[in-house]
Each structure stands twice: as C-alpha cells, then as structure tokens.
Amino acid sequence: MKINHVAGARRLAIPLAIAALTLGACGGSSDGGGDSSDSSSDPSKFSINLDDCNDPDSATAPIKGTFDVGYSAPLSGPVAGAVELATAGYDARIAAENAKGGIDGVKVKVTYKDDAFQPDKAKANGTEFIESQKVDALATFGTGPLSAMVDDQNAACTPMLYPSSSTDAYVDVKQFPWTTTILPLAKNEAKFLVNLIKDRFPDGAKIGIAENQTASGKVQSEAFQAAAKAADLKITEVASDADPVAAATTLKAKGVEVVYHGGVTGTCGAFDTARGRIGYEPKLVLKPSNCVNAVEYVAAGKAADGVELGAFGKDPNAPENKDDAGVKEYLAQMKEAGVPDDVIGNAVAVSGWTQADLLINTLKQAASSDDGLTRLSVMEAAREQDYASPMLINGIKWFSQPDLLTGIDGFRPIKWNAADKRFVPAGDVISIRP
Incomplete structure (x- = not known):
C-alpha cells in the first residue's frame, strides 16, 4: 500500500493495525470528519507532525x-x-x-x-x-x-x-x-530459541544464561528470560560472561544442561574456549544470530562443536x-x-x-x-x-x-561443525511473521 503524507500539514500518515493506538493529539482534527486523507477520521492511522522536526523543510527536500x-x-x-x-x-x-x-x-x-x-x-x-x-x-x-x-x-x-x-x-x-x-528483534529471536529448546527437551532441562555485559548483550538476555518465562521454562542461573571461565564454572556447578550465551559479535567464542578449558559440555549451547563469525569458533576448537543459532544469511562457502x-x-x-x-x-x-x-x-x-x-x-x-x-x-x-517492524521474518537453525570449520543446516526455515 502507499503511505500518503499531507504536505500542507507537514505530517506523515502511517496506518496502525490497532485502533486503540490512534493518537488524536498527534495531528488531525478530533471532530471525526469524513475525509479519508485525514488520519483522525480513520482509526487505522495516526499522523506524525513534521513541524516537530528541528528543520521541517529538510524532510521533504x-x-x-x-x-x-x-x-x-x-x-x-x-x-x-x-x-x-x-x-x-x-x-x-x-x-x-x-x-x-x-x-x-x-x-x-x-x-x-x-x-x-x-x-x-x-x-x-x-x-x-x-x-x-x-x-x-x-x-x-x-x-x-x-x-x-x-x-x-x-x-x-x-x-x-x-x-x-x-x-x-x-x-x-x-x-x-x-x-x-x-538485526532480528531480540524478542522474536528469543521465542524461536525457546521453542527450539521445548522441541529438543520435551521432558525439561536445566537452563542457564551466560550474559554479555554490553547493552546489546543485556537486551538479548532480558528477551530470552522473558520468552522463557512466557513458555514456563525456568532459568536456573544467569552468569556474566565478563569472565568467561567464571561464567562457565558457575553454570557447570549449577548443573545447567542448556546454555543460552547472549554474546556479541567479536566476543562470542570466548565463552566456548572457556568451557573447553574446564571441561564443561552442556547438552546444548545456543547463541543469538549475530554470533556467526567463524573465526571465533575456529579459535575455540572442539569446544564449540555443536553450538547452534538461528541463521538468516546465506553462507557463500556452503556447497549447497x-x-x-x-x-x-x-x-x-x-x-x-x-x-x-x-x-x-x-x-x-x-x-x-x-x-x-x-x-x-x-x-x-x-x-x-x-x-x-x-x-x-x-x-x-x-x-x-x-x-x-x-x-x-x-x-x-x-x-x-x-505500524510494525518485523524485519527478518524467519530463521533456519544452523550448527557449528568443528571438523569442517563451518556452520551446517540443522533444520528448515521457521517463519516468525505475525
């Protein structure tokens, strides 16, 4: 559909799927006129007032x-x-x-x-x-x-x-x-990963999180915790990955069988290296989709074998x-x-x-x-x-x-193969479209 804007009023009319979000104070008349170009008459739209811009004319130049x-x-x-x-x-x-x-x-x-x-x-x-x-x-x-x-x-x-x-x-x-x-919204990706856990472990498993301390890492951890709670999955332990060895040691001591490592590109493999040092081999290690840098997993060696995540990008080196x-x-x-x-x-x-x-x-x-x-x-x-x-x-x-940013609308599970030094497909594409 075409998103129309009303130049004279300097506003961008954007349809909303939920009528309750109609903003009478954000542009347009509140008298319920019948002009379809006026967002106030259509409960599926609201307007953004370009006069609120520091330089309104720059938006339409x-x-x-x-x-x-x-x-x-x-x-x-x-x-x-x-x-x-x-x-x-x-x-x-x-x-x-x-x-x-x-x-x-x-x-x-x-x-x-x-x-x-x-x-x-x-x-x-x-x-x-x-x-x-x-x-x-x-x-x-x-x-x-x-x-x-x-x-x-x-x-x-x-x-x-x-x-x-x-x-x-x-x-x-x-x-x-x-x-x-x-990047895929953390809440969408977390739901995908939680559903994967439920599918792999129908009788339950002890779940823990290795949480990266950056803002991105915190967002991912919080989203995973929220998705787990909604799915009635209990999180046994949340450990900071600021010290990867300490995080791995803590999760191992708690008997965590499934680990979600909310890492950030450039730091994802350090936790796996630490797991290898202390001999911690959980049944499943999951990561966010940004943790796809092969160099990190190669450096982690055998310890990274079997790490899984949801992929959305093609591997240019894959034979398929x-x-x-x-x-x-x-x-x-x-x-x-x-x-x-x-x-x-x-x-x-x-x-x-x-x-x-x-x-x-x-x-x-x-x-x-x-x-x-x-x-x-x-x-x-x-x-x-x-x-x-x-x-x-x-x-x-x-x-x-x-009214809604889905962004990446699906994932395919992939698994790190340490012997081949690459990710391999581990399932079919799963849609997350609303």
Missing part, C-alpha cells in the same frame, strides 16, 4: 547528487574486528550500485566516524553528522550507540537506516518514526549454495571491490552486505514514489518492505509494515 550516510562505528575497541568485516560487505555493495550509476543518478556516499563502541562518542558523532555535515541518513553498530543517538536523530527527522541492533525499544513507530533496525544466484552476485561484487577471500566467506561480511542491500532497495523504492527521493519518502519506503534480499536464506524476507 529533494535529494540530488549524493545520498549521504553518516556511519558511527566502533572502528577501534572490543568489536572493531567484526566491524571491519561488516563494513567490507557494506562498502562493496554500495560501490557496486554506484558503479551502475546509483539510484536514478544519485550515488550513495558513506562517511565513517569511530565511536569505539562508546555511547557518548556515538552521540557526539551523531551531532556532528546531523548539524555540521547535514547527512541524509545515519547508521550505527550496537544498541548502546543507537540509544545515545536515537533521540537527536528523531528530533532532526534524519532516517536511521538499518543499524546493527536487536533491541525492540525503538521499533515503536509513533515514538521513533525515523528509526528502523536490521554454489549455484545460488544471490551468492554469485555477492561474490562478484566482493571480488570486484578487492575484498580478501577469507573476509568474503565470513558471515559478518554477508550481514554488512545485506545491510547495504536493504538500504539500496529502500532508496530505489523511495526514488520511484510520487515524491521522488526525500528523507520522508525514504522512511515511507523503509516502513513498507517485503523484500527477498539476495543473501537472505531462501524462504526468508525482510518484512515491515507501516
């Missing part, structure tokens, strides 16, 4: 020449290695599109600023991008940096497009209309994908960009490529709208996607509706 993205990323610090992989994929996908002439002649330009995974630095970067460089969109990496940037970014009506975060704190369209994230059209496109673009072979095959690089591919698809959709390419049309497009990105596993799409 045509974008020409370049679409400027300001990317605050941890180019140094604990997850810098993973970010280097992700940005290799991101840059390769954008370079390939620019080489074809861009989006209706508009090329994408990305400027990076280091935030070292520190929220205060990310906030400063966001301010610089918005106020001085006047970028058309923002991106970032991690829940902490996103949390630091999100209020200023929404006040400026600058789109935040597909940052790497799994929190559901910022998917409320009425509060954060200019923000959309890429050698004739896949999406994989061929990905490989060609990465090689053209000069990306080393060991990076090309990494799942984190695939994720970065997919992030850029979603951005490009969104810009194309916006450019083809009646309004052409503007910040507003970009957010309209981001709010309505049903897109099978080439590197998403077949049967999985990126799905969003004006």
